[in-house]
Each structure stands twice: as C-alpha cells, then as structure tokens.
Amino acid sequence: MRPPKNRKRRWAVLAAFCALLAIAAAGLENRLTLRRYTVGSEKVKKTVRIALLTDLHSCFYGEGQRELLDMVEVQHPDVVLLGGDIVDDVLPEDNAWLTVRRLAARYPTYYVTGNHEYRSGRVETIRKEMAESGVIVLAGECRSVLLQGQRVELCGVDDPKCGGSMWSDQLSAAAKAAGPDCFAVLLSHRPERVEDYLAYDFDLVLSGHAHGGQWRLPGLVNGLLAPDQGFFPAYAGGLYRLDENTDLVVSRGLARESTRVPRIFNPPELVIIDVTPAE
Template sequence: MKLALLFFGLIAAYLLIGWLISFPIQLRSYTLSSPKIKTPVRLAVVSDLHSTVYGPNQKRLLDKLRQSRCDLILMPGDIIDDIKPLRGAELFLDQAAAIAPCYYCTGNHENIDTLITLPEVKARVRQAGITVLDSRKETITIRGTRFTLCGIDDPRKYAYIDRDSQEEIELMKALGSVQTCPEYTILLAHRPERSPIYAQFGFDLIVSGHAHGGQVRIPGLINGLFAPRQGWFPKRAGGLYQEQNSDLIVSRGLCRRWYLPRIFNPVEIPVIELTHNDG
C-alpha cells in the first residue's frame, strides 16, 4: 500500500512539475540556411493564441516577442478563438505590427461563425496593419534578401472534420507553384498534417500550428500525446521536420485552457534564424 501511494505521489508530482513549467512563454530557436539568404534574417512565429491573455494589455506576450529581435512576424492561424472573448486577440493584433511586419493566414477556429465571421476576422486583422495571405503571394525585401510570402485560408468545410484533401489542393493550385521562384519562399498554412500536400509546390519553408504540441509531452520519449486530425502520438506535434525538399516548422502555440492542461509542453514563440550557405 505504501509503495502504491509513493508511486502515485511521484506520478502526481511529475505531472504537477510538467504543468508548472508549461506556463512561461519560451522562445524556441531554430537555424536554417539557404543560398538564397544574403544576410541573417530572424522570423518569429505566433500561432494558436486563441485569444489567451498574457498580463495587462498582453504585456508579457509582447515583451517576449520584442525580446526575439525578429525582422518579421508570421501568424499561421487561430489567433482569434470561436468561443473565448475577442479582446485577448485584439490586444495582441493591435500592437504586433509596431514590433515587425506581420503576415497572417486563418486557422480552423477562425472559420467558425460564432463570435465573428470569416470576412470580419480578415477585416479586423487588416485593420491592425497586418497582411492577410489568403491564397495570394507577396514579395518583400528584408536585409537585402528577397522573400516571397504565401498563405492559404484554412479549408472552411474541414473546420472540425477531415474527409479528404481536395479543397486544400484547389487552394494550393490557386496559389501556384514556387519551385522556380528565385526568392526564399515561405508558406503559412495552419495544419501541419497537410504538409505533404504543401511541399509538392516547392516552398523553402512551411510554417504551421494547430497541433498545440500534442498537449502532453514526455521529454525524450513522447513529443506529443494527441493532436487534432493526427490522433494519438502525432507525427508533427511541434518542432522542425523535413517534408520532401521543404523545411516544416510546427509551433506548439500559445493557447492555455484550464480544462486541457499542457504537460511538459510550454507555450512558445518559435524564432527562426535564416542564414546563408553556398548550397
């Protein structure tokens, strides 16, 4: 009996520690290189905020974003939630563009017309000075390097279901291939489980969210217990992956919910350092 109590006590303590260390926002660093990059450029990824509030006026989140010293902010969806009040998202959106240029695509929760419709979501994001990438491209220059930024809306009919990939294929076809593009190409697309589709179009980098880090992790053993549309032990829960010739970075996101605790799965802002190589 004493051994059983000790065992369950240790398990409880382990889970408590895992829950507590998942609260502070982490800057998770990645370094990628390409001959297309002239001088180092730093990207920050803000995903799956779900209107979570980090202190008065979103101070803790914005301070952490400033700490990243990013040149560009990428938002691959679910900044706004379909249930939680919009205020947390609005506080962030209205201040983010003052830190660095921001680019955004929609996520599945922004495709559900409960608090706000999809056109209203896009209008609100644009009002904050943020570029919405909905099946379109934009070419910009940062620190002497040209980038082509692309994005697609999260497929509306698959907000909570997952029948086939035809709608996403059509969205990608509308966007077009970038395989011969001389610029460094980045795709914002919410769902990492669809990355085999995205990679066919030749992007240098794909940035996603949605998986919430698999919610529960066991460091060194399990990189995620469960993720939407990937099920148990998801293949792409959070981190850096190689998808054909594309790099895929999946953010573990910034959402916190009391009824769905994160265990050994800190909320995060991935920071991607792009550097030059000679190919």
C-alpha cells in the same frame, strides 16, 4: 535503535508522494517559453529572423499582453507571422486584438486563418479587422517582401475549412506566385498536409494546429493526440526535414486557458526561426 518498519514505510510513501507532486507541477507548468530553430538556405545572404505565433485562442499573457509582446520584442524579428487560431470561437477576443494591433504597429505582420476562426462564424469579419489593424491577410497570395535587403516570398493559405477545392486552388496560386530564385515561405495552419505542400517548391512551411500533441513525455513521446492526426501525431511540434529542399516547422502554440484538457510537459511557446545562409 532502528526505527520501526512502519515508520520507514511512512517516510517512503511520503517521499514518493512528494516526488509525484514535483513531477505533476513540472508537467503542468504553462509559462511561456521561447523555441528557436535554424534553417539554412543558399537563397539568402543575410540571416532573416521570423517570429511565428499560432493558436493564441485569445488567451491572456499578462496586463496588456506584455508577457508575450515583450518576448517578441527582445528577439527583434524581421517579420511576424500569425499562423491561425489567433482569435478563439469561445473566449472573448480582446486579448487577441490587443496582441495583433501592437505587433502590427511594430513589425511587418502577416496572417492566415485557422479552423477556430471558421468555427466562430465570423471569419470574414476577422479578416477585415486584421486588415484594419495593419496585418496583411494571405489567402492564396504570395507577397514579395524585402527583409535584410533581400527578397523573401511570403505565401499563405486559408485553413482547409474554407473548402477542399478552394484550399487546393489557393495553394496552387500561392506557389505559382512565388519567385523561383527567392526563399519561399508558406504559412498554413495545418501541419499534416505535407503531401500537398511537397507538390510545390516551398523552402519552408510554417504551421500550428497540433498544440504539441497536448501531452508529451520529453525524449519519449513528442505528442499524444493532435486534431486531424490522431494519437502519436507525426507532426506534433518541432522542425521536420520533409525532403532535401523543404523544411516544416510546427509550433506547439500559445493556447493556455482555452484548452479543455491541460497541457502536460508541453508549455505554450513563441517560435523564432532564423533562416541563415547555407555554409
């Protein structure tokens, strides 16, 4: 005896509801993920591993920040780069400083400001505390660093909130300080300023700020909305080949509880970049 049509309809509705719940749960998953990229270059003879952390916004990653710190440790990076908005302008700063100090105690660690550090009104204090924590603050400088027995140029600029002309001057100064024969990395919070970056000879640009476009549809939409890029941002997150000499990596960032709008299909991420000898 076949069940009544209304019973079939109820089962269909229940099945659809459960499917929607499963999709929603997957979309709202905010556990920390590891994202890897590989960039080849004739300027390196041995692989250099970079850990990129951006947009932490003082968010919580377990007791003692162990969830994040343990993931970094397993990757054995040669250098850690902090790409801005590590400290939030609203949330308490304890998680940020705990993360920063423990990273700086284990790895060469470099930092540039983000817009939220400027928004906090404490940017100079934050810079000073970074330096006192053992972090190298980059603001228009380029440091020549020995990584895996070879020279790598690590350059950095403040967030453009420092002022348009000052930011341009910093970018120019950092580029001029970079040696032409070494692999040159630019750490800059904003990914959308690619035309400015391409005016110079950086091999790799590392950014954050876009938060992955906040909402994603994997395989269809890489990001819905990002600050300073608007809807369907061109540089929401990922590896972008800007020209034959320059790559851009945009981290989707580590912000979780600091975001007003939940991340959808866009979990927070630690980014690892391996710069490998070109084949």
